[in-house]
Amino acid sequence: MSMQSIRDTFFEECEDLLEALAEGLARMESGEADSECLNAVFRAVHSIKGGAGAFALDDLVAFAHRFETVLDEIRSDRMELTDEAMHVLLRSADHLADLVEAAHEERSIDDDITAGFLANLDACLGDAGFEDPAEDADFGFSAITLDFGLSAEFTDPGAPGAGPPSSTPHISDGADPDRTTEFGTGFEETASPGEASADGLSPATPGSVPATTEDEAPAQGWIIHFRPWASLYTNGHDPFPLLCGLEALGASRITPDLSRCPKPDSYSPESPWLGWEVHLPSSVSHAEIDAHFEFVRGLCNLEIAPQNSPRVIEAGPSVLSNPDAAPPPPQMPIHSEGLETSAAAVMAELGAATAGVGVSDSQTADTPQPLAPRKRPSKAEDESDNRGPKPTLRVDLERVDRLINAVGELIINQAMIEQSVTDLSLPAETEIISHTEDYRLLARDLQEAVMAIRAQPVKPLFQRMSRIVREASEATGKPARLVTVGDTTEVDKTVVERLADPLTHMIRNAVDHGLENSAARALAGKDPEGTIRLSAAHRSGSVIITISDDGGGLDRDKVLAKAISRGLVTEGAELSDAEIDNLLFLPGFSTADKVSNLSGRGVGLDVVKNAVTALGGRIAISSTLGQGSEFTISLPPHPRRDGRHGHLCSRPDHGDPHFIRH
Amino acid sequence: MSLRVLAIDDSLTIRTLLRQAMENAGFDCATANDGADGVSMFAEVDPDVVITDINMPRLDGFGVIEAIRSGTHNSRVPILVLSTESGDALKARARAAGATGWLVKPFEDLQLIAVLRRVTGYSGSGKAHP
Numbered sequence: 001m002s003m004q005s006i007r008d009t010f011f012e013e014c015e016d017l018l019e020a021l022a023e024g025l026a027r028m029e030s031g032e033a034d035s036e037c038l039n040a041v042f043r044a045v046h047s048i049k050g051g052a053g054a055f056a057l058d059d060l061v062a063f064a065h066r067f068e069t070v071l072d073e074i075r076s077d078r079m080e081l082t083d084e085a086m087h088v089l090l091r092s093a094d095h096l097a098d099l100v101e102a103a104h105e106e107r108s109i110d111d112d113i114t115a116g117f118l119a120n121l122d123a124c125l126g127d128a129g130f131e132d133p134a135e136d137a138d139f140g141f142s143a144i145t146l147d148f149g150l151s152a153e154f155t156d157p158g159a160p161g162a163g164p165p166s167s168t169p170h171i172s173d174g175a176d177p178d179r180t181t182e183f184g185t186g187f188e189e190t191a192s193p194g195e196a197s198a199d200g201l202s203p204a205t206p207g208s209v210p211a212t213t214e215d216e217a218p219a220q221g222w223i224i225h226f227r228p229w230a231s232l233y234t235n236g237h238d239p240f241p242l243l244c245g246l247e248a249l250g251a252s253r254i255t256p257d258l259s260r261c262p263k264p265d266s267y268s269p270e271s272p273w274l275g276w277e278v279h280l281p282s283s284v285s286h287a288e289i290d291a292h293f294e295f296v297r298g299l300c301n302l303e304i305a306p307q308n309s310p311r312v313i314e315a316g317p318s319v320l321s322n323p324d325a326a327p328p329p330p331q332m333p334i335h336s337e338g339l340e341t342s343a344a345a346v347m348a349e350l351g352a353a354t355a356g357v358g359v360s361d362s363q364t365a366d367t368p369q370p371l372a373p374r375k376r377p378s379k380a381e382d383e384s385d386n387r388g389p390k391p392t393l394r395v396d397l398e399r400v401d402r403l404i405n406a407v408g409e410l411i412i413n414q415a416m417i418e419q420s421v422t423d424l425s426l427p428a429e430t431e432i433i434s435h436t437e438d439y440r441l442l443a444r445d446l447q448e449a450v451m452a453i454r455a456q457p458v459k460p461l462f463q464r465m466s467r468i469v470r471e472a473s474e475a476t477g478k479p480a481r482l483v484t485v486g487d488t489t490e491v492d493k494t495v496v497e498r499l500a501d502p503l504t505h506m507i508r509n510a511v512d513h514g515l516e517n518s519a520a521r522a523l524a525g526k527d528p529e530g531t532i533r534l535s536a537a538h539r540s541g542s543v544i545i546t547i548s549d550d551g552g553g554l555d556r557d558k559v560l561a562k563a564i565s566r567g568l569v570t571e572g573a574e575l576s577d578a579e580i581d582n583l584l585f586l587p588g589f590s591t592a593d594k595v596s597n598l599s600g601r602g603v604g605l606d607v608v609k610n611a612v613t614a615l616g617g618r619i620a621i622s623s624t625l626g627q628g629s630e631f632t633i634s635l636p637p638h639p640r641r642d643g644r645h646g647h648l649c650s651r652p653d654h655g656d657p658h659f660i661r662h
Numbered sequence: 663m664s665l666r667v668l669a670i671d672d673s674l675t676i677r678t679l680l681r682q683a684m685e686n687a688g689f690d691c692a693t694a695n696d697g698a699d700g701v702s703m704f705a706e707v708d709p710d711v712v713i714t715d716i717n718m719p720r721l722d723g724f725g726v727i728e729a730i731r732s733g734t735h736n737s738r739v740p741i742l743v744l745s746t747e748s749g750d751a752l753k754a755r756a757r758a759a760g761a762t763g764w765l766v767k768p769f770e771d772l773q774l775i776a777v778l779r780r781v782t783g784y785s786g787s788g789k790a791h792p
Contacts, residue, residue, distance in 0.1 A: 012674075054768040
């Protein structure tokens, strides 16, 4: 899969996410949002951020991050969702959609515009403001960061009551010679070595070279002491690859450190005690070694010291008594040449040793384990990508269209056969007549089913319109709300796509020209906030979409006067109300006295009408003075799609009745 | 046998990117859409390593880690968190739940592969980059 197609996937996914975002925000606005809804809204923005990061769409990442921060405050109840905040969220969602669109088209949006939205989001957070901008800046922008970076805060979860281990992996901390003695303390009868090590005191380097810093390579290389705690194993780590990795870094000697091996009478199979001493050449930097151990920091005793510091290995732990009265502890010959070995050999030992050490799960212990044949991820799992609340399948539209074309040909073929059979004037009981009848019914079913694949709910389209109402309302200063009805009505994908512009235009018109200003509304005894209603329904085989407003209705005298002044109607002509209303659809007609920024862009309702007609539909208007206007668009369920399926429409004698209405 | 990876992320984009990275490296990659799917697929996929997002519907990444760690099957599998988040508190929470490591999105394929090899010890050569 090419990067371009993954990019396409991302933008497709963004559409879904923006839709989910709009839907969730709508629920929040109406006060119906539960916590899952808030989480879904957060995740929508979060996922856009995550995907955008992969394509280095920094503007988008930065904006989504701020947006997400505010949403996170709201979902965790740290911030109240005021009307003002709700407004900012809605506008931010709009801007996020703009940023996605801009990124898709590989253009950028003026930073000043984004800055305005960011300022609004910041304002939402009040005094708390945004966290450290420095953190913000490197948040998710940089290349992969691979660390837990937590050594200071981490305690070994397997070490109850232990304070934060001060055992950082850096030798500077271990330069206190006194601490070497700590190695022998802390063991109690039932204590795990993990607990013992969580006393926080690493075995250190007596008389070590305190001057050694991280970026300074020691003359004789490094000596590393590494002893996992139980938590290292339970967090899914395996010392084997770690040691192998050290070998790859050039480790010359990897020696098991058996000094923590408990006495037989206090041996606990759950307690890891095995450690390793590793010699690394000076060509390896401290940072490289650090990076190698970054995930296990805080899960083990780790000590990285320059080799030229004489290290005294103290006695192993005394298991039974307190350190003061300790009998001579068992000594393990840990530097014996005979034990020096390669990582692979060490691991063979480890396999045996860890069988009883801290790792009760043999799967981890017997590394590398022989892998039993396992099932490959099944096809169903691979397709699980498309599993949502309702199972869906993403299919290339071209494939669907090929199918539709083939079915179209089949329908024609069926009609021709039927005609040929009829022409034969066979006796009515002839078998082929009933077969032909079955064929016709099956072909119709098939066609219906195939066309249904292209059907989509109008919801996303309607949701986009709420943005248009918001913007139009802001631009005109007329408060308005959008009410949608029947947004689960399914229509052909082409309708959804091609109705976007006409609907946008009509919604703007409705706010700009349809609604009165709030003062006039108040005078007329109406709610100062106007209502734009958008509905969709299937009615007697057609898709009916209505756009209505509760404004002042058409002033027919004015319409007629304008039409006359434009030369569209001859003076003195007698027109019915319906005829006058339909003048609006004539090219070049505009009722607005002055061209407004919003809807008067020289695009009239004639363009809307053309778009509807191109889909094989009709548009009508009805209006009542003082009560508002309603536009009704009536569309065939399967619109004509230029060229490609023309034959479906061009054979009214054979085709499906659905295709012959125009 | 190639390394078997289970990638859990609710973003189709990230799943696609992960799958591509894994397949380029010659690894087997199964993907799950959310934490609940990931946990239910875990036994069947029986991965050598799990990569999981944190913010997911139905079951988040912490839940995934806890479910796997407390399970009876392959509970010591390395689990890497792949998230856009990088806060210490979240990392600490993930580690307490039993995460093996934490990677920050966006990821670079080669570094991700290197980390997978490091935590699994998998040294198979896999396929070269096409």
